Amino acid sequence: MTTEAASASSLAEIDFVMPVYNEGANIARALAELDAQVQIPKRVLVVYDFDEDDTLPELRRLAPAYPWVETVKNTLGKGVLNAIRAGIAATTAEVVIITMADLSDDLTVVPTMVRMIRQDGYDIVAASRYMKGGRQIGGPLLKKTMSRVAGVSLYWLGALPIHDATNAFRAYRRQVLLDFPIESQGGFAYSLEITAKAHAAGCTIGEVPSTWRDRSAGASRFRLRAWLPHYLKWYGYALTHRPKRTTGSGVEPPPSQSP
Numbered sequence: 001m002t003t004e005a006a007s008a009s010s011l012a013e014i015d016f017v018m019p020v021y022n023e024g025a026n027i028a029r030a031l032a033e034l035d036a037q038v039q040i041p042k043r044v045l046v047v048y049d050f051d052e053d054d055t056l057p058e059l060r061r062l063a064p065a066y067p068w069v070e071t072v073k074n075t076l077g078k079g080v081l082n083a084i085r086a087g088i089a090a091t092t093a094e095v096v097i098i099t100m101a102d103l104s105d106d107l108t109v110v111p112t113m114v115r116m117i118r119q120d121g122y123d124i125v126a127a128s129r130y131m132k133g134g135r136q137i138g139g140p141l142l143k144k145t146m147s148r149v150a151g152v153s154l155y156w157l158g159a160l161p162i163h164d165a166t167n168a169f170r171a172y173r174r175q176v177l178l179d180f181p182i183e184s185q186g187g188f189a190y191s192l193e194i195t196a197k198a199h200a201a202g203c204t205i206g207e208v209p210s211t212w213r214d215r216s217a218g219a220s221r222f223r224l225r226a227w228l229p230h231y232l233k234w235y236g237y238a239l240t241h242r243p244k245r246t247t248g249s250g251v252e253p254p255p256s257q258s259p
């Protein structure tokens with residue numbers, strides 16, 4: 001680690017974990033967007049799987065301008081879930097935000113997410129496409145319909161206090177990630193898994209409306225058919241594991257929602 005990187009890590013209030021797989025066409029714009037939208041001291045851990053990844057030359061070119069960017073090689077096994085695990089293992093900041101390099105996530109909500117965790121006492125804050133004010137633009141119809149039905153049903157059945165259970169763009173109090181290690185074995189179902197487990201254990205979960213846009217460059221590696229069983233498993237878990245009620249008066253209400 002360089003001296004600049006070491007000081008970025010000790011000062012960072014947010015560690016972003018950004019998995020990449022050949023995002024050479026997107027990474028410059030993704031980092032420029034992060035720089036523009038997030039003025040809070042930050043570190044971005046870009047996690048790649050193999051040395052020939054076309055994101056890496058771009059990162060080397062951009063390095064002088066962005067000393068808050070670090071690369072992490074995923075040595076835990078191929079695939080996005082292992083990359084996210086490797087990124088989480090490298091975090092040190094109080095707030096950890098998982099975000100993608102394909103410009104799908106609306107980074108303008110980051111300051112609100114961080115405030116909700118640091119000041120309002122939330123443990124997890126989800127970027128929510130399916131609450132009032134949220135939007136989802138583009139993407140395959142089947143995938144987005146299933147994701148919306150899952151998110152909205154878990155909310156209305158009272159299993160989770162957020163409308164969007166599956167979006168990976170989410171802010172975590174780092175301690176939550178340490179307390180609930182990922183058991184999922186594929187894809188992005190870990191996001192539903194951690195949120196469902198943390199909610200059942202009494203953590204406070206919040207959401208902010210957010211717009212998701214389908215990528216305009218590079219290729220999606222989402223595998224709906226292969227990953228569906230993982231989603232179903234944690235959907236079932238969320239439905240059947242609710243926070244335990246304490247006394248007759250019920251569980252503590254969450255802190256008031258920030259705008």
Ligand SMILES: Nc1nc2c(ncn2[C@@H]2O[C@H](COP(=O)(O)OP(=O)(O)OP(=O)(O)O)[C@@H](O)[C@H]2O)c(=O)[nH]1
Binds near residue numbers: 023079214
């Ligand atoms: N390290 C690593 N990153 C990956 C891998 N697969 C995808 N990613 C990255 O993870 C992020 C999300 O991947 P996408 O393929 O766009 O998946 P998605 O955003 O869930 O799905 P879409 O709706 O299709 O965009 C992007 O930044 C990818 O570059 C992988 O196998 N290894």
Ligand SMILES: [Mg+2]
Binds near residue numbers: 102215220
């Ligand atoms: Mg994507």
